Amino acid sequence: MERTSRGGLLSAGLGASLGVLGVLWSPLLLPWPVLAVGLLIVLAIRSWPRWPLLWCLLGASWTLWHASNLLDARWPAERHGEDVTVQGRIAELPLQRADHWRFRFEALPGEAVQGAVRTSWYFSDVALASGQCWVLQLRMRTPRGAVSPGAFDYERWLFAEGYVASAYVREGRPCAEAAPPPWWHSMRQHLDAALGRWLEDHPALDLARALTVANRNGLDEADWRVLRVTGTSHLVAISGLHVGLVAGLFLFLGRWLWQRSAWLCRQLPAPRAGLLAGTAAALAYAALAGFSVPTQRALLMWAVVALALWSGHRTRAWHVLMLAWLAVLAFDPLAVLGAGTWLSFLAVATIVLVSSERAGGAAVWWRIPRLQAALLVGLTPATLLFFDGASLLAPVVNAVVIPAFAVLLPLLLASVALAWAGGSTLPLTAAAHLLEWLRKGLILAAESAPMLWLEAVPGALSLLCAAWGAFLLLSPQLQPLRLLGLICWLPLLWPRPGLAPGVAEVAVLDVGQGLSVVVRTREHTLVYDAGPAWPGGFDAGEAIVVPYLRQAGVRAVDRLIISHPHRDHAGGAPAVGQGLPVVEHWEEGGTVCRHPQRWDWNGVAFEVLHPRQPARWQGNNRSCVLRVSAGGQRLLITGDIEATAEHALRAAAPDGLRSQIVVVPHHGSRTSSTPAFVAATQADWALFSAGWRNRHGHPHPEVQRRWKGTGAQTVSTGDAGSLEVRLGAGSKPALRAAREQRRIWRAAFRLPAAVD
Incomplete structure (x- = not known):
């Protein structure tokens, strides 16, 4: 049975x-x-x-x-940019930045929008709070994001989080009449404000807020980098670990207190009383976290465990874990799109696997490091899949931090409860000091051993093989096959197949309204422009360019060329330099791009065609124009040159502009792509680097018609995602578009047929 x-x-x-x-x-x-x-x-x-x-x-x-x-x-693409008045509630703690608020806005039933809208409110002096009801005039946007190899899939995230649109506020007013919000919204908001008063200017305030009310808005990129390198990001995301710690603590505490009274034990057995206490504590903590999706999943897992214990029957841990997994799938099947779901279950599965009765018998001093090593093995394939790397420092750090965290978290919550009840805030201050020591210890560990973050982007088959190897290594019943498990990890170490001599891999990246082109040869990498970056906002260098280079196996950039110092081309350059070593950096004020610079990398020729006299040119017309030649095929990258520079190029080299592929000047603006220049290129493909439905209207329809009139096929990164082409590998260069890899949450795209 x-x-x-x-x-x-x-x-x-x-x-x-x-x-x-x-x-x-x-x-x-x-x-x-x-x-x-x-x-x-x-x-x-x-x-x-x-x-x-x-x-x-x-x-x-x-x-x-x-x-x-x-x-x-979902808000339809044909209504993108339409203004709609919507009544709804702020469904989470709003994030405040220097010039805007950002929050989850859930429309009330019967509104023009049905679902959650990721909303921004710029230059508003209104104090927003979770649970507030507002009537907002929204400029609606269909869910859309950059699609590029290695980059964060924003459209998938919106889909998994249940967003039907994004928008920004044009006008807003509080609801005239509205039912009161759920009690946990106002409780979280008041407690968040109270923490700001109790721990004002304390360096651990942001960490205390993250662990208490799931407000991670104060954690900056430096904080997340430390957590990533040390493998402790899970500590600040309230999920299964946190809910489990609180529920387990109250289970044992409730059972112990209940056992003090014989009369109470006659009314209800102490184990069941402890289960009720643990469940109540789990519900209360989930409410503090706003019943976020991770905490809902954690509650489901706890409910399955609690029901199994309540039944009184001896149940195998594997059965409970599988029932919890089925409960999560029944509650929200889209949860499998998130890394947190997989990492939580894999961590529990690893613990169950190595803690089985057949693996017992070891001394306590050996079990903890053994368990941390097992977690490293069990979670590495998933970590490589979701984060393009794994922390080798994580087992050592977590072996110290998790036991300390198991004491610190209950202490923090108890001190917050005491302060909230009107008691002294001294225990809270003491808990904050301990949190600060923990934070400093993590910073010291990250700075002492940054090389222990292993960056790798293996293929799907290698990851599947490594996952099977992890199971063979960890399963006590399969000890004779552990050598085979080690062999299954070898594909992770195999080097990527390199490009052949005389072949260049070119990618025009989907960086929005900007430009970044990566050219790789067998042994070298050139980055032409690094995309846009905005203060406190999107940075294409960090979000698009560096992830692409890492997934391509690039360890260093041999030459970073900034065509001209405009933000949509140069903004991401600092992030590229921080993410990877840059051997040579060509930019204004240093080594500049100028004709007739030439070089050869592994049989691929590079030649600067413009500017001939850099001091003569200003603004867009000073852009570096680079030609890449491989196997008789040519690619022309033109930056933002306009009509004047185009005329100078034609005059200097009437026959030198012929190229099968042209990255069109100035994103397809009408100030560029003059008829004579377009005709001189004789291009088969005209590639536009422009944001989808950008406010400039790039690429302009007239410019597209001009290129098509010469027989070229036109395609924009805003429509197609990142575009990749291999030069010198065949009779004709074959173009690939990232959006051709279809997913149900992603706007699809199909490239036009190549020119014969």
Whole structure:
């Protein structure tokens, strides 16, 4: 019977998971009739595969229903930029920056928008708070983000978080009549403000807010870098670890106190009283965190554990874990799109695996480091998948930090509760001092051993092989196969296949309204411009360029050329320099781009065509014009040159502009791409680096018609995502667009047919 139950749970978990993943990673949503036919076929099966297939179809159907509803509620692209008045509530602690607020705005039933809107309110002196009801005039935007290899998938994140649109506020007023918000909204807001008063100017205030009310707005990029390098980011995201610590503490505390009274024990057994106390504490802490999605998942996991313990039956940990996984999938199948879901369950699964009865018997002093090493092995494949790297420092740091954190978190929450009840704030100040010592220790560890962050972007097959190897290494029942487990990790160490001599890989990156082009040869990398960056906002160098270089296996940039010092081209340069070593940096004020600079990298020729006399040129017309030649194929990168520079180029080299591929000047502005210049290039492809539906209207329709009139195919990064092409590898360069890799949450795109 136990074996049947275990097999049924395994079939349910694996089948449902495959169904969920199959829908979410398919290029298109399956039509309902296909699932209905599949269900009929499965019901007709009488042999063993029936139940796994049935669970797979159930998981797929449930996910399809969730995804379809969310996609149907999305703000349509044809209404992008429309102004709509919406009444709704602020559903989280709003994030305040120097010039704007950002918050989750959930429309009330019956409004023009149905769902959550990621909203920004610029230059407002209104004090926003969680739970407030507002009537806002919103400039609506369909969910859209950059699509580039290695970069954060913003559209997937919006989809997984349940956002149906993004918007910014044009006008707003409080609701005239509105029902009071849920009690936890006002409680969180008041407690957040109170923490600001109690710990005013204390260096640990931001960390205390993150751990108490899940307000991580005060943590800056330097803080996140320290957490990433030390492998402790999970400490500041209230999730399973935090809820489990609080629930477990109150379970033991409640049981211990209940046992002091014989009369109470006759009314209710102490173990069950402890479970009720732990559950109440878990609910209270989740409310402090605003019932965020991670805390909801943690509550589900705790509920499964609590029910298993309440039943009084001896239940295997694997059964409880699988039931918790199925509960999460039933609650929100889109949760599998987030790294936190996988890391939480994999961490628990690793602990269960290495802590089984067959792995017992070791001394306590050996179990803790052994467990940390096991977590490193168990989580490394997932960490490489989601974060393009893994912290080798994490096991050592976490072996010290997690036990300390298990004491600090309850102490912090207890001191906050005491201060909230009107007692002394001295215990809270003492807890804050301990948090500050912890923060300083993490900073010291990160600065002492930064090289222990391993950056790697292995392929899907290598990660699957490593995941299987991790299971073989950790499973006590499979000890004879551990050598095979080590062998399964070897593909992670295999070097990427390099480019052949005389071949160049070129990428025009999707950096929004700006420009960044990466050219790689067998042994060298050139970055032409680094995209835009705005104070306190988007930085294409950090978000797009560096992730692309890392996923391509680039360890250093041999030459960074800034075509001209405008923010949409040069803004991301500092981030590129911080992310990777830069051997040579060509920019105004240092080594500048000028004709006739030439060089050869691995059989690929580079030549600067403009400017000939840099001092003569100003502004856009001073842009560096670079030609890349490989195997008889040419690529022309033109920066932001305008009509005057185009005329000078034609006059200096009438036949030297011919190129199969041209990165069109000035994002497709009407001030560039004169008819004579367009004709002189004789291009097969005209590539526009421009943001989707940008306020400048780039690329201008007239300019697109001009390029098409000469026989060139036109494509914009705003529509297609990052564009990649390999020069010198065939008779004609073949273009690839990032958006051609279709996902259900992503606006699709198809490249036009190549010119014959």
